[in-house]
Amino acid sequence: MNARKLTTVLLVAAALSAAGYGLYKFGMNRGMGMSPAPQSAPSAQEAGADQATGRKVLYWHDPMVPGQKFDKPGKSPFMDMQLVPVYADEAGDEGSVSISPRVEQNLGIRTAEVTKGRLASSVEAVGNVAYNERDVAVVQARSNGYVEQLFVRAPLDQVKKGQPLAALYVPDWVAVQEEYLTAKQMKGPGTDGLVEGARQRMRLAGMTDAQIRGVESSGKVQPRVTISAPISGVVAELAVREGMTFASGAPMFRINGLSTIWVNAEVPEAAAAEVRPGTRVEARTPALPGTVLHGKVSAILPEVEATTRTLTARVELANPQQRLVPGMFATVSFTPAASAETLMVPTEAVIQTGTRSVVMVAQGQGKFSPVDVQTGRESNGQTQILKGLDLGQKIIVSGQFLIDSEASLRGTTNRLSGPVPTEGNQQTAGPTTHRAQGKVEDIDKDEITLSHDPIPSMQWPAMTMGFKVPVAGAPKNLAIGDTVNFEFQQTKDGSFQITSISPAGPSMQGMGDMGAAAIKHGAHTPAAMGDAKK
Known part of the structure; x- marks a missing residue:
């Protein structure tokens, strides 16, 4: 081959290398959803704040390895990408759900504030009229x-x-x-x-x-x-x-005697704490339409009906004109003593998952987050909040199930709001094995660089990154340019190690091979192109 043909081949290779590198960087930027960071590291004064936005930076991390945190920006040690900053005003938003104002309006979301007041307690029960056993006379011989x-x-x-x-x-x-x-x-x-x-x-x-x-x-x-x-x-x-x-x-x-009678009212077990001896009651019966009888609870019988799970409250009432006789039905309304002020929310705002109670809190700017609450009594559409909310917080009253169904809410809050798994229980569960296909770009004694396809199990796009060699070392027959199937796991230090690797068939043909070969040999920068021309 003469010098002129050699020069032409080198120029074509350099052009293809530049095109391949440009496509590679464009794919990386699109796949990672970020713009490339400047190559020079900022000073220590710049490390705590973003000069462009003025927002405070808490730390930097690799989105592919979120568990590792860094105190300064730079290149990720795990793959070919820049570290991403995490701002202070975003640190507490991991468990929130963001909804655009248009969608929020379409869903018909209504909010209400957490208020403070006294629950208007009202317990109603059905009972039957019986003789007053304390007003009895026995005539004996x-x-x-x-x-x-x-x-x-x-x-x-x-x-x-x-x-x-x-x-x-x-x-x-x-x-x-x-x-x-x-x-x-x-x-x-x-x-x-x-x-x-x-x-x-x-x-x-x-x-x-x-x-x-x-x-x-x-x-x-x-x-x-x-x-x-x-x-x-x-x-x-x-x-x-x-x-x-x-x-x-x-x-x-x-x-x-019939001057006074008893009404044995069946009080639900859940409402038994609100009914005490001496509690004033109002009774109504179909036998006396429009008549309200006033009395008080004389005793709570120490026995629970096994079938209905109710307690019997013995109510003593006056019997005007002796018109109430045993066997009649009566509806009894108990009026417990006034309770202390407490936090209250509409009952429809509380999502009962079966194991806990959840309220969706509006954080503003279309953000909502689930909060576990401890509930108390319910009355007239209001539920007492014992723990979890503060006075004045805005909560979702309607539309919370459209934001997230009960099943998905249970999974989301467990994942985002639950305790972070520790290293110990990760070891107990065992590391997860991920599978992918890729092309060998480089091999050294500690690392194999692969251009792999998208990995759904890691939510990774297609990219080029380095993996630690298997424990037994790299296979003898593995060569640069081979297309391989491989499996890998994440180690304790956050890096990724290949557990198995095997050939998958012939590698890509055509222009992709030429660009990859040029990149591998270093002809992927403008400087390299200049050297090739020379």
Whole structure:
């Protein structure tokens, strides 16, 4: 080959090298989404701030290896690219979601402020009317005898205090009455003691003081005794009939008063903390339309219904005109004592994921971030916030599910807002192996430079970068220009090491090979082009 042809070949190679290098840098800038940084390192005064924007720089990092931080700008030690600054005003935005104003308007996002106030507590429950078991009178037989006549013949008959219930014949009372009248008619010293002894025997026989006075005033034996109702109410139990005998101590009548009644209200277990003895209530019943009955909780029964998971609140109410009877239904509204002021948000703003409660906080300029909150009671569409928010913060009330569905929100917040995995648990999980295809650009004892295709598992675009050689060293048959399939892992220091590499077939042909060869031999700079011309 003569000198003229050699010169022509060198010029063509230099031109192709320059074109290849230009395409390579353009692809790098487009793939990494950044402009090339100046080659000269800034001074120490420039290291803390960006002169162009005036924004404070916290640190520099390689977007492909975000875990490694650097205190000054420069070239990444992991691949052929400049380090990217992280500004102070962006450091806390990792977990936020940005939405343009137009999209925000289309989604119909509404916000509200975290307010402070008292929750208007109102607990309602359904109950049934029952007798007031503290207003009960039991009439028992005080001696053996017979029932001669009944004035109350059926259970649930209403009676008034002093109303006759039954006429009884008591033989034992006849004997003591005759003894008493005989002793009273006797004259002489010591008769007073006989009279008092006879009176005492009448008491022991079961006669009341009123019945004894009746015998004294009439001066006659009264073989039949009429018993009366001790209170007003309803005969709940009737245990005797006309003509039957009865023994001493046998129950005859059970009378329940109706001046007050109980309402046994079934209170949900979750609302039991708001209902206490003494809590005032309002009761309404279909039997008295338009009537509101006022009362208070007399007791909370220490038992939970296993089926309905409710507690029974015993409410005592006045019974006007005795129109409320056992078995009626009633709706009870409890009014707990006024609570202290607390932070509140609309209930619809709280997203319940099943394991935690999340609220989307508006940070301004179209940015929203999820915040874990601890909730308390709910009332009238308001939820108490115990922890996680501050007064005056703006939160999303509607549209938060359109920003991020509950499932994706759970994954996003766990990834962005959760604890950062430590080196220890990374080792426990094991390093991830990534696979790719590329072309060998250079080989030395510590590093193999590869021009690889996009790697989806790392979210990398196509680029040229260096990888540490395998632990066993580079394969003997590996040559520059070979197209290879390789696998690699990220090491503890943030670098990437090849774990396996094997030929994938013939390398690229044509102009790409010529440009790559020119780059490999150093003919990829304007200076090199000048040298080639010479």
